[in-house]
Amino acid sequence: MNSIAENAYKVFGKMSKRRYSSRISSTLRESCFFVDPTKFAEKQNVRSWISSLVRENQSIEAINLFKTMLKNEQKPNYVTVLSVIRAAEKWQSMVRGIHGFTIKMGFELELPVVTALVGVYSVWDMDSAWQLFNDTKDKDVILWSAMASTCVKSGEYVEAIELFRRMLFCGVEPNYVSFVGIVPACANLGALRVGKEIHAYTIKILFISHVNIQNSLVDMYAKCGSLKTSVTVFRGIEKKDLVSWRTMIHGCVENDHFSEALRLFSEMRYCCFEPDEGVIREVIGALSQLNEIKIGECFLSFVLKQGYLGSVSVVTALVHMFGGFGDIESARSLFDCLKPKDLIAWSTMIAAYAQNECPSNALDIYRLMQSANEKPNEIIYVSLIQACSSMAAEDIGEGIHGQVIKSGNTSNAFLISSLIDMYCRFGRISQGEAIFSECPNRDLICWSSMINGYGINGHGNEALQCFLNMLNSGIKPNDVVFVSVLSTCSHCGLEYEGWNWFHAMKERYGVTPKLAHYACMVDMLSRQGNIEEAFEFVNNMPIEADKRIWGTLLAGCRKTCVSVEISDIVSKQLIALELEKNS
Structure with a gap:
């Protein structure tokens, strides 16, 4: 702190000459920066000018006026320093200089000044914010609340809740701002029990009628998955x-x-x-x-x-x-x-074309984006790779891969997964394996893509071995991975293995089968010619079959000699679903 104080004036001395704002009048410019030193002392409203400039977001003007005050040996009060702290919040070195100045002037014990410094430091230096907070002995509710809010903004949710508890333990009564600041910590942590305790406390001390607190509680309950309670709180808001x-x-x-x-x-x-x-x-x-x-x-x-x-x-x-x-x-x-278009807009349009099987249009939009000097992000690269996969554009896909490497996005899991999928769809499974093996942190997405890549190329045993390797590495499978596994078993004729993994989903890994998994099993039975068994399987499903499942069954009926009765039932089910959709 002493080193900061010693260099306080140097910060202001090194400041560049002001750049005029178009919003400040010529009279104010002259009075602020071209004043006669003998007349400056007569100005009693300089402090209010500084505060006014800060309120109008004219930070540079406020700081330069403060600089002129110091040059003319006018002593600011702590309110003026408070305004200057807010004006200088974007400039780290300047904030430290002003902090040093507050110590030299004896303002470091003024709680509003400490609170403002905590708020500014928290943007880029939480350690300094914590040091300031902990070094302050007689904290008021505003400082406690401000520190808790900065913790929430910095993602330190557990620390924020602990701070709130410490405040209550110290006998400091929270105000409504304290609650508005702390409830989001419970929401982001999913800490429903703590959130309920805070809700009960707001009722106890009669703060529940504040609409800001009620809005925070609505958000907290919804984020914690308790939507019914969220609606109850919402319905209870009078205004x-x-x-x-x-x-x-x-x-x-x-x-x-x-x-x-x-x-x-x-x-x-x-x-x-x-x-x-x-x-x-x-x-x-x-x-x-x-x-x-x-x-x-x-x-x-x-x-x-x-x-x-x-x-x-x-x-x-x-x-x-x-x-x-x-x-x-x-x-x-x-x-x-859209004019102008931002990166999200370009990305959305490219993704829309890629997902609607219009890959060439997706690439056209990408070229337009390049002509507009927009640089693609990871999401755009994923959509482009999907487009190349759809249209079997190997040369363009390799070019996109090269751009991914050049842009330094080779560690992005979604991009790696898309590249593995693309090369496997091109039939270049060795290239997919190379990308997979070079991935330092293989997550569930990468494993799933590699398993699926083996499956679509008819390498059923390799796909199942890859799945076993994933399990042995400690990664827990989800429903998407099981779709890849079951689809592989279906396409590669691995009926015994398919049934084993289908039953293991729920029993061993706690993954409830969805329509996609049932569709894989129906497809597997149909490919083996077991239409009657597939039909019985569909009728015994715990969820209603969709158009995809009935369509798979009908395709199997056409390839196999089955009873006309089964074919008629399957056809009627498909027609009924189509009529329901059109209605």
């Missing part, structure tokens, strides 16, 4: 604001209750609340997941009417939605309206 509605709608989307999210949006509109961009994006996300094409088209009209066509984030969400619907023309039309 809901836009944040209340946005938080509840987001909670429903986050917990896969998409229809409920749409109902809440309708209710919000009925209550005369106009949605903001955040709410609009949440609704678009819910529509995307529900695959509600007609409602999505109607909602597009609403978005246009509300004037959100100029919002990059909203239009990008719409591009993603229509791409998911398979309406690639609408997606492209919206994309073309």
